[in-house]
Structures are given as structure tokens and as C-alpha cells.
Amino acid sequence: MEKHILSKSTFLRGVQCAKSLYLYKNFIQLRDSVSAEQQAIFNRGNKVGLLAQKLFLGGIDATSTKRSKNIASVEKTKQLIESGAKVIYEAAFQHQHVLAILDILVKVDEKWFAYEVKSSTKISATYLLDASLQYWVITNSGLPLEDISLITINNKYLRNGVIDLNQLFSITSIKEHALKNQDLINEKINLSKQVVVESRMPDIEIGEQCFTPYNCDFMGNCWKSVPKNSVFEITGIAKSEQFSLYNQGFKTIMEIPEINSLNEGVKTHIKSVKAGKPIIDLLAINQFLNKVEYPLFFMDFETFMPAIPIYDNTRPYQHIPFQYSLHYKKDKCAPIEHFCFLAEQGFDPRKLFIENLLKHSEGEGTVLVYDALMEKGVLNALKIEFPQYALNIDNLLNRIVDLMQPFQAKSYYHPDMKNSYSIKNLLHALVPELSYKNLKISSGSIAMVAFENMQTETDMFKILEIREQLLAYCELDTLSMVKIFEILEQQIK
Ligand code: SF4
Structure with missing residues (x-):
């Protein structure tokens, strides 16, 4: 054969x-x-x-x-x-x-x-x-x-x-x-x-096929001539529209003419890139800051989603919280304090997670979260799983304010955000000295995998190493939020 x-x-x-x-x-x-x-x-x-x-x-x-x-x-x-x-x-x-x-x-x-x-x-x-x-x-x-x-x-x-x-x-x-x-x-x-x-390479230009059904693994080769600030960095429009602009000859955002049909977010992005500076709506930022009350908590969860449920009373791909980081600031001038939790290997982490979180976040004050959807979803699930903590969880839920809101609403828009309000882009644009680049675990999905792999790891040194990496990653998430919040406060000053 x-x-x-x-x-x-x-x-x-x-x-x-x-x-x-x-x-x-x-x-x-x-x-x-x-x-x-x-x-x-x-x-x-x-x-x-x-x-x-x-x-x-x-x-x-x-x-x-x-x-x-x-x-x-x-x-x-x-x-x-x-x-x-x-x-x-x-x-x-x-x-x-x-x-x-x-x-x-x-x-x-x-x-x-x-x-x-x-x-x-x-x-x-x-x-x-x-x-x-x-x-x-x-x-x-x-x-x-x-x-x-x-x-x-x-x-x-x-x-x-x-x-x-x-x-x-x-x-x-x-x-x-x-x-x-x-x-x-x-x-x-x-x-x-x-x-x-065939001995000749098919003559195919970059197109929507590069992403459908999977991201092609030759993009590093085919996309290398796409310039910085290209029209593909406009994330608020469909891929077909990006290619339509690109194929009309508008390679970069600078070259795009006024297009009325684009949504406001995209227009802000284009305006900001063309001006080469942030666009800031001080009134809107002030309104957002008025919703926030000291003492402040900056909170972030890490979850993992095993396809095959590991613990009783969980479903496939359910978000299981295993780690949080919490920075605390008593008042504007107070130094920041840090609290965290990272589950041990081999146990259902949920009960200890919520018990520690409620202890560390108890009291008054706003709890700032970046993109609150996941954190709220996790807390609502924990409320059902541990009804004895439902009242305290509700109290915590009521104190949550989403720090993403002023960025999502483009009240503060930096050209390097590339029309994305992910915390990684934001950090890169606003606090470049704080970076995930040097971390072994540099994204939520890598953290997910690391924690799942840790469940079957037997080498103690490896486990300790993964734990350190997870702690460093999650702490940077909330420290970034502290810095980003300070930038908003400085605008109003
Ligand atoms: S990146 Fe992949 S899908 Fe896109 S043109 Fe190149 S080979 Fe084709």
C-alpha cells in the first residue's frame, strides 16, 4: 500500500x-x-x-x-x-x-x-x-x-x-x-x-477563509505584510466589511474616509487613531466615579471548565471558581493591600472559595470588577450551590460596579486599545510598564489549563511552580485594575 x-x-x-x-x-x-x-x-x-x-x-x-x-x-x-x-x-x-x-x-x-x-x-x-x-x-x-x-x-x-x-x-x-x-x-x-x-502555490489572497472555520496556522506567513493600524484592527465591524475596505485599497485606519454608516464606537476608534491621542469624556468619567464609594475592592476570579466534570454537582464545561485576587484600598491616599485564594489540588474548591471571598470582601464599599459578567455568573451559581451564604453573596453582588463600563462606553478611548476593551489591551495602552509578557501564565485560558493539569500532577515541585505562576497572574489582573482606576481619577483631578 x-x-x-x-x-x-x-x-x-x-x-x-x-x-x-x-x-x-x-x-x-x-x-x-x-x-x-x-x-x-x-x-x-x-x-x-x-x-x-x-x-x-x-x-x-x-x-x-x-x-x-x-x-x-x-x-x-x-x-x-x-x-x-x-x-x-x-x-x-x-x-x-x-x-x-x-x-x-x-x-x-x-x-x-x-x-x-x-x-x-x-x-x-x-x-x-x-x-x-x-x-x-x-x-x-x-x-x-x-x-x-x-x-x-x-x-x-x-x-x-x-x-x-x-x-x-x-x-x-x-x-x-x-x-x-x-x-x-x-x-x-x-x-x-x-x-x-501542483508545483505552484495557489494564488490566494488573505480573506475571510483565514478565520473560518478555524484560525489558520499560516497567518504569520500570509499576513506579514498587513501594516500596523490596519483596517483589521477595527473590531466593531464585520470581517466582510474589513476586507471590503482593505480590498478597496484602504490598508490602514489613517486612509479610511468618513463613513457615516459606521457605528459610533468604530468612529471614535478611527478618530482617536487619526489624532494619535486618547479621546476623553470627562463628564461621563465623573458620572462613573460618582457611582464608586471607598473603601474599594478590586476583584478578579479565575475559573476552569472541565469537559468531564471532576466534582459532584457540576456539569460539563461549568465554570468552577478556583482562585481570586482582591486588592483593597481603604481611601484615596491609603496604601493598597492584597488578599488572595488559590484552591489546593484534588478538592472541590467552591466552598472554600466562597467562604474566603466573603471574609476578605466583607464590610462596606464598592467592589470593582473588570467585565462583571463572569464574576456575577459565578456568584449567582454559588448562591444556589451554597444557600447558607445566599444573603452575603447578594450583598456582595449589590456592591459590584463594572470598571469596564467607561471603556466600553468609549468615555475613555486610547488609540492603542484597538477598539477592544479587554483588560490586556487597556493595560498595554494605559500602563505599559505593567505587562503580562514576562509571566508564564499570561491569560485566563492558560490559567484554566494550568489549574486543570495541576489536578493530575504528582510532582510537588511542579505543583508549587504552577501555584506561584497562577498567583502572580491573578494578582496582576487586579493590580492592573487599581492602576486603571487611578488613571480615571487623575483625569478628574
Ligand atoms: S492565512 Fe491560511 S487561510 Fe489565509 S490565505 Fe494564508 S493559507 Fe489561506
């Missing part, structure tokens, strides 16, 4: 963009490196895939460790089928140089059933295309399938004791879609094979 030309992932890559497929096959070294967040998504997928195998016990893994491992896996799958295996994990098939590795293959009453596992809670168009390709390869290679299904996560499942796999997973037959897609798959396979054998 000859080596495959296309696999499931390269097929999907080619469907998204022929140039991406060409670069992958010929210039892989130009590919962007995998981020910690992406790696975490892959790892999660693997974990979920392994657990889903337990829905069909006693299977044999067709993965091979030999040198030409894909060819060996196809051979092994064939032998397993011929020898009467009933359940095969990672079953490999090849047809016309297209390779498909299926998560689970099951034989019931002499009929074969195919299952593809996804760690998501929803079935996307890409999943349907991906499973349709599996169906094309498997059936054309000579194995008729009675059915093909997607196994996804049921986010309504509430863990109570040992995980109930039949409740945790949802199985949906997609055979009808697969059958409907067969001609399309055939056509796309032929187009992609042509791209692979």
Missing part, C-alpha cells in the same frame, strides 16, 4: 483554503507555533476520546507503533475485522490515497457502526463534513456501514458519584448527512489532491 496523500485533517485544511494545504505539504516550517490554548484543546479532545471508548468496552486499539505507522494501522484494522473483532478503537482505513482514522468501530449483529468522538457539546458543519469523509473512505474501502454517529458531550449532565457515561455523552446518527455529502466529498478530494501535486 502506498502512503496516503490526504488525511482527515489535511482534507479539512484544503477545504478551508487550498493555499493552507499547499503550504502544509511543502513549507511546513512556515506554520505558526501551537499556542498553549490550542494544545489544551487537543489534550482535552484526547482525554474525552479515551473516556468515550469506555462506552464500548473490550475494544482493541488498531494504532501501530511501527515506522510506517498509518499503513501498519490500516493493515492491523483489516486483520482485526477479519479475525472477528467486535470493537476496534482508532480503526484506520485508506481509499484512493485518502486516510481516515475512526475513533470507534463496533460490530453488532454482523453490522458495522462507526463513531467519531468530539469534545464539544454541539455538532458543527465541520464535524459533519469530517464524518462524511470518514464515511466515504470506510465504505469505499470495502466496509459497509450500517450507521455513522457523532459522540458529543451532554452539557445538561449533572455528575453525582461515578461518571455515568451514558448520560455524559450524546450519540447522534449523521448517516443521512454523510450520504448527502458523498458527491461533495468526492469533488473536494479531487481538488485537494490536485493542490498537493
